[in-house]
Amino acid sequence: MGLLDKAKQRANNYISPRDFLRFLAYKLEEPIKDVISFLLYNHFDELVSEYYIDEHYRIYHYADIDCEHKTSKLFKEILKDGYLDYINFCYDFYDDFDDDILSIDEELLDFYEPMKIDFFYSLEELQKMTFITELNLALEESSTLDYKVDDSDMVTLREKPKDGYRFFSIRNTNVKSDAERAKEEQEIIDRHGENSQAHNFYKLIEASLKKQLPHQQKKFKSDKQIISELNEQITEIESELEQVRTQLELEQQQAPQRARAQTDETNTDRKLIAMLAILLAKQSNTFRIGDRPNAKQINEQVYNLTMQIVEKLGMDQADILGLKANTDKISKAVQAYADMFKLSKD
Known part of the structure; x- marks a missing residue:
């Protein structure tokens, strides 16, 4: 060596x-x-x-x-x-x-x-x-x-x-x-x-x-710094998720109330339709059949009056689409609330 x-x-x-x-x-x-x-x-x-x-x-x-x-x-x-x-x-x-x-x-x-x-x-x-x-x-x-x-x-x-x-x-x-x-x-x-x-x-x-x-x-950055920053980001994301979760739970709790409110609003509309139909029937025999309002005749008259307004004002007929289909709504509203509004013959 x-x-x-x-x-x-x-x-x-x-x-x-x-x-x-x-x-x-x-x-x-x-x-x-x-x-x-x-x-x-x-x-x-x-x-x-x-x-x-x-x-x-x-x-x-x-x-x-x-x-x-x-x-x-x-x-x-x-x-x-x-x-x-x-x-x-x-x-x-x-x-x-x-x-x-x-x-x-x-x-x-x-x-x-x-x-x-x-x-x-x-x-x-x-x-x-x-x-x-x-x-x-x-x-x-x-x-x-x-x-x-x-x-x-x-x-x-x-x-x-x-x-x-x-x-x-x-x-x-x-x-x-x-x-x-x-x-x-x-x-x-x-x-x-x-x-x-x-x-x-x-x-x-x-x-x-x-x-x-x-x-x-x-x-x-050291591994310790990177891990610390990632933990902070995770905490922030978890906080945001908790806020979203709370909001969803609140909306779920309020959903039945909103549904009841919508139902109440629909029932009120139907009562109003029934009341107006019965009032028209009391005013003229044209708008009744026997002792009941004539839903078809009432709907046709509402449609005709609406068309006259549309022509005078130059409105687009697309705005009144669906009016001809209201006969069934008027008939059901009258049937549902007829007992609340007594109809007497003229």
Whole structure:
């Protein structure tokens, strides 16, 4: 066994965010943007820890070496216009920074925030996240595959897998003081000039390291908050249902009263019809047959008088449809209430 074999084996228990995102997208056959949305939905950016591995295979937690937590920013930048565009932008940006030459379009510099994706996630910690383990994926395979990402963020594999050899970033793990940073910045100003391209690049990187760049702008709601809001909505709906139930019960209680009122109104109308028919019969023999009102003759006379009014006023005959059918109503009303109105012959 070589001197560094154990250290390398330990380092292999960590996965880069690029391999992690591409592996999930490949295995789930989903675009990387949707994978990120799934992770954000489950608050992955809040739960996950980030680690750095230097050229000696030493592993550091991000908080121990004065680095910002980058996952939120990485996800935010990728979601702007896709994984491929952002990764290519970061490669170009840091290539220019190393060469002291600015060739990137200024619009891209305004659109994206550059960052070095030089951190790792712990496989052990990932496998403890329920929403990750439920996917039933062998995350340890993610670093052994050679991915290909297309313009739509879909991931496939190249013909040959990677040889498994992994590169770790050369990182200065010594925490710099404000005085040291100021000295470094002054040296760049003396060499390249204040607000030069090199100076502006330096300020961008230092702002990132000092956590001055914006993180995720909108906090995602926790499961507890979502459940609380849903419970409030359920309570509100139940209250509305109770009000509807009370209203229905009230209407059911009032239904018999309304029915009786309608019946009373109908009976009153029939009494009035019977009374008028009997009065007409008393006034003229034309409107009676024997000792009873002549319902047919009364109805015909009412209809004829109505037609005269309609013709004089120019009314629509459609307004008097059904008048010819009132004979039966008059006859039944007289039969029902004849004993209340004594009819004597003229």
